Amino acid sequence: MKKSLLLLLLFMLAIPVWILAQPKGLSHAVFDQLLKKHVAENGQVNYKGFIKDSTTLNTYLKQLSSNPAQTTWPVNEQLAYWINAYNAYTIQLIIRHYPLKSIKDIGSKIKIPFVNTPWDLKFIRLGQTTYDLNNIEHDILRKKFNEPRIHFAIVCASVSCPRLLNQAYTAAQLDQQLEAQTRAFINDPNRNKITANQVQLSAIFNWFTGDFTKKGSLTDFINKYAKVKIKPGAKITFMDYNWNLNE
Numbered sequence: 001m002k003k004s005l006l007l008l009l010l011f012m013l014a015i016p017v018w019i020l021a022q023p024k025g026l027s028h029a030v031f032d033q034l035l036k037k038h039v040a041e042n043g044q045v046n047y048k049g050f051i052k053d054s055t056t057l058n059t060y061l062k063q064l065s066s067n068p069a070q071t072t073w074p075v076n077e078q079l080a081y082w083i084n085a086y087n088a089y090t091i092q093l094i095i096r097h098y099p100l101k102s103i104k105d106i107g108s109k110i111k112i113p114f115v116n117t118p119w120d121l122k123f124i125r126l127g128q129t130t131y132d133l134n135n136i137e138h139d140i141l142r143k144k145f146n147e148p149r150i151h152f153a154i155v156c157a158s159v160s161c162p163r164l165l166n167q168a169y170t171a172a173q174l175d176q177q178l179e180a181q182t183r184a185f186i187n188d189p190n191r192n193k194i195t196a197n198q199v200q201l202s203a204i205f206n207w208f209t210g211d212f213t214k215k216g217s218l219t220d221f222i223n224k225y226a227k228v229k230i231k232p233g234a235k236i237t238f239m240d241y242n243w244n245l246n247e
Contacts, residue, residue, distance in 0.1 A: 026067040028084050030060040032168035043155070043163025045247050051095045061088060068127030076171035079145060083169045086136045086154045089124045093133075094157050094245070102243045103157045119156075148211040148221070149178040151204055152185045159242040160191060160202065186225045191239075194228045199236045206238040 034057060038049040050057060069081040090103075097106050106118040115121055124131040133156075141150045152162040153169065162185045169177055185202070186192055193200040205218060212221040219230045230236075 026063065026081070028060075028080065028168035028170060030056060030063065031084055031088055034060070035164070035166045035168060039164050039166035041166065043165075043246060045091070045157070045164055047091075047095055047098050047245075047247055050091055051098060054092075054095060057088065057092060057095075061092065064088070065125050065127065068129070074171060075145070076174045079141075079147065079150070080169040080171050080174050082136055082141050083150060083153045085124070085126065086133060086141070087164060089136075090133065090155065090157055093118060093121070093123070100245055102245055104243050142208075142211060146214070147178070148208070148214075149182045151208055151211065152181040153178060155246070157246055159244045159246050160239075161246060162191075163188075164246065183225045186222060187227050192222075192226075193239075194222070194226050194230060195234075196228060196231045197234045199230055199234055200239050201236060203238050203241045 034050065034053055038046040038053070040046075064081070064085050069078045071078070073081075093106065094100065094103065097109060100106065103118055106121075107116055110116070110118070110121060112121070119133040119137075122130045122132045122135075124133070124136070137154060141147075141154065153165070155161045155164040162181060165177065165181060167177075186194075191202045199222070201218075201222070205212060205222075209218060212218055215221075218236070219232070219234070223229050
């Protein structure tokens with residue numbers, strides 16, 4: 001018996017710390033099923049469908065709330081959690097105020113002091129902390145992770161946003177998913193118009209230039225993914241943003 005206990009102890013000590021830090025009981029499968037059901041390949045969202053399945057969506061949100069991301073989790077596990085949380089709570093925000101022409105219309109409906117936009121509305125309860133969408137995007141995803149590709153994964157329910165992926169983000173597939181989303185967004189002629197000598201880029205590249213230029217120029221980042229490569233000295237301008245609902 002003592003020998004068995006000793007062997008068990010040695011085995012436990014040999015388990016890598018990252019395995020012990022894995023989230024327990026957290027799965028994005030429910031959200032994945034909803035996205036597959038209500039989001040088209042081009043990213044258009046069936047918000048009426050989400051309204052019909054709001055009970056299921058709320059079940060997933062409760063899972064997120066009762067399993068808040070921990071810094072002890074592997075980085076990809078944390079990133080998948082926060083990206084999915086941003087997108088899922090954005091959907092909840094839209095269906096709460098549906099029908100809408102734009103997410104920005106919610107701002108005019110908010111009657112809370114110092115809350116002027118939907119991104120400032122603190123309605124996201126995760127563990128013991130209440131967040132707004134700006135907290136997740138700027139204070140967590142942008143501040144704590146050196147990952148510019150998140151800008152093509154989180155979606156603000158608008159036409160000019162990146163397409164909403166019709167599957168949940170997972171740690172195992174995260175790098176592949178972020179690469180595909182970035183490549184698809186940059187090469188989408190509705191969001192970026194790229195020629196060798198003249199470029200019209202999404203306003204996202206203007207708003208968050210610093211996130212894309214930590215390891216080189218903005219052109220360097222674009223050229224890593226663009227089918228048409230931008231020449232040095234090419235004229236770069238930024239497109240107007242279409243805030244109409246992505247449905």
